[in-house]
Amino acid sequence: MQLRKSYFADVRKDDLHEIGQPRPRSDSPGHVTGKTAFFADRNFPGMLHLKMVRSPHHHARIRSIDTSEAEKHPGVVKILTAKDVPHNVYTILILIQIGPEDETVLADGKVRWKGEAVVAVLAETERAAQEAAAKVKVDYEVLPAVFDMEEALKPGAPLVNEYHGQNYYLYDSGECRKVRFGDVEAGFAGADHVLEQSYQSSPIEHAPTETTGCVVAPEGNDRFTCYTNTQAMFFTLDNTSIILQMPGSKLHFVGGTVGGGFGGKVDVIVEPIAILGAKLTGRPVCFIYSREEEMQISSPRAAEKVVIKDGVMSDGRIVARKVTGYTDAGAYSRHSPYGAQKGAGHYPGPYTIPNVWIDTYCVYTNRTPSSAMRGFGVTIGDFALEVQMDKLARLIGMDPLEFRFINAYRDGDMKAHRQPTEGAALIECMQEASRAANWPVAEKFMAMSSYVKGA
């Protein structure tokens, strides 16, 4: 890594003692010698193992659940169904007033994605729990499912989630989060060229080394200690408190070093049911995702579709940009309404464009619920925006890097969401990239600055 101190030299200081120093990480020796304790290193006498019975169908009505054979399986201690969960229908962002509650801890009457948790089996060993789970009989009536966002938004599509009532999240602004700035149609009308393109991604997995999980120990004082690899301690504790209708003071969450998060451990999934199991059995409980569960059951990054329509002048100025973004939330909200809305605040990218129209939709389909991941709400948008920038540059016969300089935002420029730009540094990054990659651009671009002229 090279630090280029010549940029912004007037505002960066070198008068600090500890900051800016490459101090060795205090936890590295523990990591590399195997001494760092992770949550799964906790082991308690009498600890039970929790395994989930999961839906084999993408969308189905549950006619009946028969646990009688599973209960007789040697080693089985407790079997939990929806009726055992005090507040079974929840949504994690309810803590910041983003509802409605739309997801079940254990399926109640219906499953909405293949892999949804239906019955929890607690047994003396992992193997007994697994074997008993296979003996739970669930009678399903398979329902039509919808997997494609465009299909899901059509009238008459199967309804994925009754708690929403339609296959998209209803914002206070309506069916999507909107940004309106200038007059985008007038911009297109006056443009030398108009280019509309569509971009698509598939879900991806966080792929942490350590899978999602927790170990719960009932304490002598009627409290429960939950050793967890959640990325958010109180967020998980407070949601657990709601789901279990248990005062937060009864809960003690202990985290530590996590073996990779990337956004995959901010859903509140394993802790509430494991604590409920510990409460109802009085014994320690561990619930740890297998690698297969981590890959296909835990939330991936959402698939997204992004449609960008741009009006551009032959001299390189983008005069209008319309973006329609679709986030595939899967069957439940989790963090997706937040992520889709974040996209609305991110478009039209780090460029100053006088006419902007943005709609971002959070769409429900019968697939594994997606949720947060590194770059949430932005990564796929950046892929779409920056490929679109390349196409626009080639359309008007301009160098792609020079084209970006022409449109780059600078301090004081008004963004589409009506905040003046502050602390911009896109131009300087591109200047340094031009030098580092030996990709020359015209001298006038190398002389540009993010600073407001004369300020």
Added chain:
Amino acid sequence: MAIRRGRGVAAINYPTGMNLGGDPTQALVHSTPTGNFMVTLSSVDLGQGMKQIMAQICAETIGVPTDRVVVDTADTDTGPHCMGTFASRGTHRAGNAVIQAAREARQVMLEVAAEELEVNASDLETDGQGNILVKGAPQKSISIFDVALSAHFKRGRSISGRGMFLIPRSYPEKETGAMKPSTCYAHACTVAEVEVDDETGEVTVLTVKNVFEIGRALNPKMVEQQLVGGSWMGISHALYETTEPYYPNRDHGGTDFNQYLMPGPGDLAETEIIVLERPSADGPYGAKGPGEMCANPQIPAVANAVFDAIGVRIDTLPITPERILRALKAQAAN
């Protein structure tokens, strides 16, 4: 049939912290009897080294070496509330809370030292080595070790502080979308070079040159790890990864690291990291959140390089050999 070479560029920005704010983090700082400092948080270290960064921020603010600071975190019985480690918010939010708490603790520490030295607290400074000196008369000094002992056993003072950082929540205006998503943005520009085998559709990323503007590299070695790892993840996202290879079809999803494709060490490009620093107005010592941003620009840069190499666009991620061959076939048919 040939190996074709191409080059692509992408430039991006990225917000620091939860979109629209409203995401608090608190910190507590106190000294032990012998002048070591405890930072108490409930933030989670995801392996990115958050504890180390919080220790350096606390040490800088109080004016002691980093090895005199211990971070106790991720325990809800002891640590005050943190919204969580996500949204590139850990360093920015928790760092600001630690600075506030450490400043309050430092003030008490200087007041006790002032009583011991019989001077005004405002006339004192720290040397960063564990001593408090009278400005302009450094021969008149006291160690922080002795100040802490005095505070505990003689003067009955608690060298401690409370810190809280909250960006007030912004609510988007319904019709116009007027809102304040974030208070500071990191930036990046990436140039990628690729080779594409137009017979097999295989893409080899040769070089990735990344320029990142991150406000302030609080620990250059640690941020380098994060930026290099992010750059690799970007390549992986562009060319390899998906849990649903034929999305929206649900079949063929990988269930382990054999089926779920990611690049191995031999597949990774020669990676260059260049850092620029434009300190942010509200960042701890100017820092912005680079954690997520650093994995984004490689994706479009690689996509644009693939086009530069073979003249067809793949607008669907990931850019697999299958998609490349189908696009080349469609191009030939036209």
